[in-house]
Every structure is written in C-alpha cells, then in structure tokens.
Amino acid sequence: MHDRLSAFRYRDFRFLVAGTASSSLGNSITPIALAFAVLDLGGSATDLGLVVGAFALADVVTVLFGGVLGDRLPRKLMMEGSAAGSALTQAFLATSLIVGFGTVAMLGIVGALNGCLSALSQPSSRAMTRETVPPEHLPSAVAGRSLLQTGAATVGYAVGGVLVAVAGSGWAIGVDALTFAIAAYCYSRLRVPHSVPEGERASMLADLGDGAREVLAHPWLWLLIGQAMLYHLFYGGAQTVLGPIVVGDEFGRSSWGWAMATLMAGFVVGGLVCLRWRPRRSLLIGTVLLSLTALFPIAMAVSEHLWIVLVGAFLHGFGLQVFDVFWDLSIQQNVAPDKLARVYSFDAVGSFVARPLGLALTGPIAVVVGYQEWLLVVGCVMGASALLALTSADVRNLTRRTPIETPPEPVTA
Template sequence: MHLPAALRHRDYRLLVSASATSALGNAITPIALAFAVLDLGGSATELGLVVAAFALTEVVTSLFGGVLGDRVSRKLMLEGSALGSALTQVVIAAALIGGWATIPMLGVIGALNGCLSALSNPSSRAMTRLTVPPGDLGSAVSLRALLQTSAATVGFVAGGLLVATVGPGWAIAVDAATYAVAALCFAALRVAHSVPDGERGSMLADLGDGAREVFAHRWLWLLIGQALICHLVWSGAQGVLGPIVIGDAFGREAWGLAMGTLMAGFVVGGLLCLRWRPRRLLRVGTVLLSMTALFPLAMALSDHLWPVLAGAFLHGFGLQVFDVFWDLSIQQNVDPDKLARVYSFDAAGSFVARPLGLALAGPIALAVGLHAWLAVVAAVMGATALAALFSGEVRRLERRTTLSATAPAASPSPEPAAAR
C-alpha cells in the first residue's frame, strides 16, 4: 500500500504530527471545561460567558496573528503559542485538581488561551504549502484535515470518559501534555519563511492589503459572511446548550459520545476527500455544508439518542468535506505573501459573532425554551448554506491542477520517509 505523497516530506510529517496531537487535547478541553463550570455551581449563562471569553479574545487577536504570520517566522509563532498554551492548561488543571479554581479564573485563563490560539492559527494554516511541493498540496490539505479530525474523534470520546471517571482537572492536564508534544514537533521544523522584498508598511497597511485580497474574491467574503451568521447561532448550541440538553437527557458520557460521533463524520468525510476530487469543489462543499443543520435539529426534536448521533455524524461529514474544499480553494487562489492575513480574516470574520452567540445562548434558550431555540439554530444553518449557492462564483469556482503564477507554493525537495 502506498502512503499519501505528502507524507514523503519530513516537515509536513512534523507539522501534521503537531496539529493532530493538539487536536486530540483540544477536543478534550471543551467537554472538561463545560462540566468544570457546572461542577463549580455555574449556570448556563456563566458557562456561556466562560467560553465566550476564549472566543472573544481569539477573534480580537486573530488579525494581529495574521499580520505577524506574514512578517516573522511562522515556525517561531507556532512554537511560542504551543508552549504558552501548555503552561496555561497546567494552571487550569492544577486549580481544578487542587480545589482552588473559580469560574472567573477559568474565564481569565480561557481568554489568555484564546489569544495564544489566535496568534498561531493563521501561521499554522499557511504553513501547509511551505512543507510540500505544489503537486502534493491537495493531498496535504486533505490528509492534514483527516489526521486532525481523527485525533479529535478520539479526544471527544476520551473527554467524556475522563470527565466521568477522573474529573475535569485531569482531563485538561492531558491537553497540556499534548501542547508540549506539539511544541517539540514545531521546534524540529526546517521550513524557512521568506518575506516580500522591500520596505514593509505599518501593521494597519498590512491589514488593509489582506482585506483587499479577501474582497477581491467574491466567493471568499461571501462564505466568510455565511460562517459569521452560522457561528452566531451554532456556537451557543454546541458550547452551552448541547452539554445541558444531552447531559440531562442521556448522561454526561452521551455528550462526549455525540462529539465523538460528530468527529467520526469528519473522519469519513476526510477519507472521501483523499479520493474524491470534484471539479467545482465549492459548489459540492456548500451543498454538503447544509447538512450541518441536522445535528441541532435532532437535539431539538428527538427523545432518543440514536437520531442525535446520526445528526452529529452527518454534521461532521458535511462540514469536513466543505472545510477541505474551502481550505484548498484558499491555498490555490490566494497570494502566498498574504495567506496568513487571509486566514486571519477568515477566522475573525467567521467567528466575530461567536462570543455574542455564546453569551446570549443561555438567556435566549431560557426565554424561548432550549428545544425551540435549537430548532431555530437548525433552520438558520441550513438556509444560509443553501443561500450561498445563489452566487455564481461559489457554484463555478474550479479545482486547479497547478497553481497560478500569482500564487506559487513553496517547493521543498521530496524526501523519503526514512531519509533522516
């Protein structure tokens, strides 16, 4: 059996090892944090505010992270963020295990974690094309997504089990260990980061260049706007209402199982993307994106666990296929010198409304009913995805077999797996 071509490259192997390890820990922490707040006597509103603290600082910092990712060493950005995140997670774990944690403390440290995540995320996503030649980029994007979601699948299931058996503190300690492993992998990278020749402008000027690149592609800003609306409603459904509705109805382990099933859908979608290469990739991806509405719809309407798990699986499947095709569209059509900034606008634009959604999910759900609000969430998610297909650019954007001259990828020399 032949390994995917992208795995022939040493730096790519290190990059995906780090990202997959982090994904494992990052899947555990949201489950652990949710039940840590509830165990401390927190309400749905307080849980939403704690999660919103992370999301708000992540959004605010992401544009800054994108500028730095195009100015300084992306490798350095990734190392520093992973080490900082390891330390903050150790503090949270120690506080929960030692019994001196408070809800405000979790919110403050969560905000710091949001900053660290935002500083590294644009660099991490832009790094893929620096570790493989252009011909292997499609395989690299699909395989990285598959490995990350496979690791997260294990993490979600492990998160529910760890919380139920040893408690949230020890679960978050596992996340701290995964960040330490990721930092070691990033430190071993041998990827040079080149910057454009000539004098650089101010950071605001760099942000303006990134914004112009985003608005030069209608499909790009349109789908970022769709994600903004979607995350406004879905963030609270997943981060606040889901653990409460599913936890109360079926037990805490059931929410971890639902998240694991969602990630299993991601894995199946990722496996499909390794082989399936539709010509009009965004049209196909956006149609499947509408399937994400099935998870909140099942939580709203079903009294049984299996429809919830089925909805979670289809949610993950559709979102993964869309994400792979979305990421590949950006990698193939955006100027590489602006890639980190475009990814930062993608993150900021997509998630700017997430803190508001997290903070308001509890009060709105209490006012209208948890199940009624989940039904509204499902309707918004499905309708906005299908509405994006009215754009001709979304329907007609085609997969490239080679990158355009304006968007060259790095071309590292292929290296056998056992070469070094």
Template sequence: MPACDFAETPLGGHEEPRDVTRDTVIRRDDGGDMSTTDKPAVRASPLRSRNFRLLVTGTTTSSLGNAITPVALAFAVLDLGGSASELGLVIAAFALAEVVTVLFGGVLGDRVPRQLMMEGSAAASSATQALIAILLVGGWATIPALGAIGMVNGCLAALSSPSSQAMTRLTVPAEELGSAVALRRLLQTMAGVVGFSVGGLLVAAVGSGWAIAVDAATYAVAAVCFSLLRVPQTRPEGARPSLLADLAEGAREVLRHTWLWLLIGQALLYHLFYGGVQGVLGPIVVGDAIGRSAWGLALGALMAGFVLGGLVCLRWRPVRGLYVGTALLSLTAAFPLAMALSDQLWPVLLGAFLHGLGLEIFSVNWDLSIQRNIPEDRLARVYSFDIVGSFVARPLGLALTGPVAEWVGFDRWLVVVGCVMGGSALLALLSPDVRRLGHTA
C-alpha cells in the same frame, strides 16, 4: 514546484485547472529535482514529506491536549465551588481573547516566520498550562486565576492559528496539497474525539490538575516538532507598512474575492444560529424527548460524520471542490430539523451524521480553495479574517438562543435554524465565483 510559488496561482476563481501531471519538473521535499514524463502521475501520500510529518505530529498532538483541557477545566471550576455562570465566564474569557487577538496574529503571520509563531505559541502555552496544573494540584487555584490564565491562552492560540493554517502548503509539493489538507483535518478530528474521552477518564482517575498537565506536555511536544520544521521563508524584503495598513491590505484581499467574503458571511450565520442549538437547545430538546444519553449518542454520530467526511476527502477531490462542498454544506440543516420534527432516536442520529459529513467535506474544500487562490504573503491575514468572521457572532448566538427559543417555541426555532443553515448554503451556490472556482491535485 516549490510550495512558496503557489502565490503565482491566478486569482479570482475563473482560471482553468492546471494539469499538474504534465509539469516537467517536480521539486522534491529535500530540494532536489525529479524529472517526470507526460504519463499521469500516481497520487502520493503527503506523509512522505518530513516537514508535513512534523507539522501534523505537532498539530495532532496539541489537538489531543486541547480536547482534554475543556473537560478538565469544567470540573476544576466546579470543584472550586464555581457555578455554571462562573464556568461560562472562564470559557468566555478564552473565546473573547482569541477573537480580539486573531487579526493581529494574521498580520504577524505574514510579517515574521510562521514557524517561529507556531513554535513560540506552543512553548508559551505549555508553560501556561503547566502553571494551571501546578495551581490545581497544589490547591492554590482560584476561579479568577483560571480566567486570567485562560485569557492568556486565548491570545496565544489566536497568535498562532493563522500561521498554522497557512503552513500546510509550505510542507508538501503542489500535487499533494489536497491530500495534505484532508489528512491534517482528519487526524486533528480523530485526536479531538480521543481527547474528549481521555479527558473524562483522566479527571476521574487523577484529577483535573494532572489532566491539564497532559495538555502542557502535548504543547511541549508540538513546540519541538515545529522547531524542527525546515520550510522556505517568503517574507517580502524592504520596509513594511504599519500593522493597520497590513490589516487593511488583508481586508482588501478578502473583499477582492466574492467567493471568500460570501462564504465567510455564510459561516457567520452558521455559528450565530447553530452555536445556540448545540450548546443550549440540543441537550434540552433531545434529553426531554428521547433521554439524556441520546444527546451523547447524537454528538458521537456528529463526530462520525466528521471522520467519514475526512476519509472521503482523502480519495475524492472534485475539480469544482468549493461548489460541491458548499452544496453538501446544506446537509447541516438535517440536524436541527431532525431534532424539531422527530422524537425518535434514529432520525436525530442520521441528522447529526449528515451534518458532520457535509460540514467536513465543505471544510476540506474551503481550506484547499484558500490555499490555492490566495497569495502567500497575505495568506495568514486571510485566515485570520476567516476565523474572526466565522466565530465573532457565536457568543451572541449563545446568549440569544434561549430567550428567542422560549418566545417562539423550541421546535419552531429549530426549524428556523435549519432553514437558515441550509438555505444560506444553497443561496451561496447562486454566485458564479462559488460555482466556477476550481482546483486540482
């Protein structure tokens, strides 16, 4: 069926999974009809779809550039004589602008064509990143200027992020949505891994300015890809309510689904407690007990878990995916617990790997559950609430982790964090809506 018809999926998490292999008509990406029989369908690759190829080319390319920029920007600030505090302020400016703007981006994503939101954001981001590159290469950059442009970039990212996440189901047939979600996440994760490594090499070889120029080029490529998308437009006709009314409608949609608001709350706890572990405690605890190189290996094991989780999700799609994913989300507790309880390298690497594996399998099934069960005309707003709910507490966690851990002890605080992360995921399984929500494909 056409992707825009997904809004007709029954809501509330208690529907019986539909047998997509017995549909008599499947809508092809080019708009034609393809008759089928009652024989089980062979799972096809979403890459057959031209629109999906363009989407993942754009998002993967920009993810590559987005991983290069943090590395280059950090060295750019330090090369300008900035301190660690000033670097933190530059990064915080981006994060604050993103959180503040993302709800507005969700409203716009349900009002105007999402393709336009993505194309415009990518083009504007290309221009702002090019400006940073010119300032750095020409020797005209200042730390306040980098912070100001960073805020603009944060706003641009927030305006397009809900539309980008809501775009996937408009680019593939219904029976390929699960594979599309998993493949898109996998490609973006791998691009991030490559980008972090390439960023360091580029800074060392040609300097921060030219490294950020590469990010500007990736945004330009993404803008071209998004401009070539040909997807159905499903904007409601007639007069629209105010932006605040639209926002309130999105909030009501979130609160209408217990599984949705419950797991957004769990994500808030995750980022509140774990953000400080990875950003503050991890390098100190692992570096002192095992060695500084061990922390880099741990992050590498974390990324390996993400990649394997993405590969698993390409082939394994449980009917009660949200239930299975939430159960595996409890594996994220393994990383902080391993850091707290062991001074050996292998348990830390295993804990990091299990953390990434469980989180990625959950994330794919979470994304797919939202795509399957939220009406098309409210999808971008729901994603915007998901983003805000997940990340709004992260800055607070980063600020409080150091003082709290020093007060109670690093190892004790890591145990607390592990118990909160694992326990909150397991407690979420008590909800009938989490256990019963199903999807197919």
C-alpha cells in the same frame, strides 16, 4: 492509497501534522476538565460561561494580529513560540489545581492568555500547510491534516471525561500541557524557508487593510465567510444550549453523548472521503454538502426517534468536514502566499465573531419562541444560507487547480 497519502512522504508535513494533532488532542480534553474545575472550585454555570467566554473573546480580538504577524515573521517561530507558551500556562494551571491554590478568577485570566496565544499562531499554522509540500500534493496535505486533527479531537473528547473522573481536572489539564510541549518540539523540527517580506514594512493597520482587500478581491471568499458567520450565530447556541436539553429530555441524557459521538464520526468519514475524492469544482460540491448541516437541528426539532437524530448528526459532521477540506484547499490555492495568514485571520474573525452573541441569545429567544420551533428556524437558516451562496457564479465556477505532477523530493531523516 499511495497517492491519497502522498503528502506524508514529506518530512516537514509529518512534523506539522504531528504537532497540530497533538495540540488538538489536548485541546479536546481541556474544555471537559475546565468545566469540572470551575464547578469543583464552587463556581456556577455563569462563572463557567465567563471562563469559556474569556478564551473565546481573547481569541477573536487577537487573531487579526496573529494574521499580520504570520505574514511578517517566520511562521515556524509563531507556531513554536505559541505552543511553548501554551505548554507553560497550562502546566501552571494544572499545578494550581493539583496543589490547591487555583481560583475561578485565575482560570479565567489564564484562559484569556491561552486564547491570545492560540490566536497568534492559528493563521500561521493554517498557512504552513502550503509550505511543507509541493503544489501537486496540496490536496492530499489538506485532507490528511484535517482528518488527523479531527481524529485526535475525537479521541480527546472520548478520554477527557475518563481522565477527569480517574485523575482529576488538574492532571487532565496537565496532559494538555504535555501535548503543547510535544507540538512545540515538532514545530522546532520544521525546515521551511523563512518567507518574510523584504523592504520597508507598512504599519500593522496597513497590513490589515491589505488582507481585507485580498478577501474582498475574491467574492467566493467573503460570501462564504458571511455564510459561516450566520452558521455560528445560529448553530452555536442550538448545539451548546438547546441540544442537551431537547435530546436529553426526549431520549435520556446519554443520548446526547451518542449524538455528539455520531457527529464526530461524520467528521472522520468526511475526512476519509476527502483523501480520495478530488472533484474539479470542489467548492461547489462542498457548499452543496454544507447544506446537510441543517438536518441535525431539524431532526432534533421534529423527530420522535433517536436514530433519526443520529443520522442528522452524522450528515451534519460529514457535510461540514467535506466543506471545510475543500474550503481550505480553495484558500490555499487561490490566495497570494504573502497574504495567506491574514486571510485566514479574517476567516476566523468573520466566522466566529457572532458566536458569543448567538450563545447569549439562544436561551431567551428559545424560551419565547419554543425550543423545537427555534431549532427549526436554525435549521432553515443554515440550509438556506448555504444554498443561497450557490447563486454566486464565483462559488459555482471556482475550480481546483491540478498542477503537473513532479517526482517527490527525497525524504531526509
């Protein structure tokens, strides 16, 4: 256990994961609070979709610039500024709902602003892991950070509904503002070197081009980003649109809550496994397990028993979490440090750019094809795309680096 948690010996890493876990907790509460806030203000399901879509669109549009800035400016500054800004915007939003001057349009505008703030810091935050621990402790750091963020998100989902019911949407969003303030404080305590490139700087467009060339230089990288695009194009609507309808109609509405809880349990177990399991060909193993995600939509489509759906949900979460940890570790160990934030931004854009389209098209297509039939198609595409990636020798043969262990540096207060 000591080796599995070795990254937590380092002060900077502890502050990093405390900040990311804090904001992850709040960000899991806000979607629930936001949904009821829109409805309480008289908004419709379409209005809610527009509010959520404003955040998603702003995030996708801005994240590439976040990657460029994360490789130009001190990453600590990007994270600290974004968290402080998000704390202020969420506090304003909470106040508007508590006092009573909030509107649906205001929720959309502030949501878009929060999407921009999140996108500006996300690549820097992911790249920061590498700067807080020595190379030999990076596997422990990646797995530990992922596990704590997933655990915090699970708690957020669990308490979000309770907070809204007991205190109201405004106070629940106020909790999110507090978590961002805590994150900003944690980031301000980081003592990492400002690894900013020296010399004359190229234009932002040129920097983006350098990031794109770095992605294209690694076939395993662009291939699995493409796979992630297919995953989110098909699965986003299957979970958000079809899942509640199919599972709710078949087994009762509470069953969908159980399915989501079981999915998160799979994430947590996968994170725990990754703390201990260090396969040499981790990307190969992760991609194989990624194919397990197909079992959830297939189970929803064909099963007449809830327990089978729950098993599918668990295996989906488990496989996806293991893949995510090994994927992140592969990027951390194989991408040039000065291009890391830009690569993470291309990863985010490539993975999520098609998700809004999938959300918009799932309903109309499923009505024509049939709900169960479309869930089968979704499952087959998810499983086949993951297995197809294994035909690449670059995916199969990429090995985890195992640097020589060095004694840990003294932990400062």
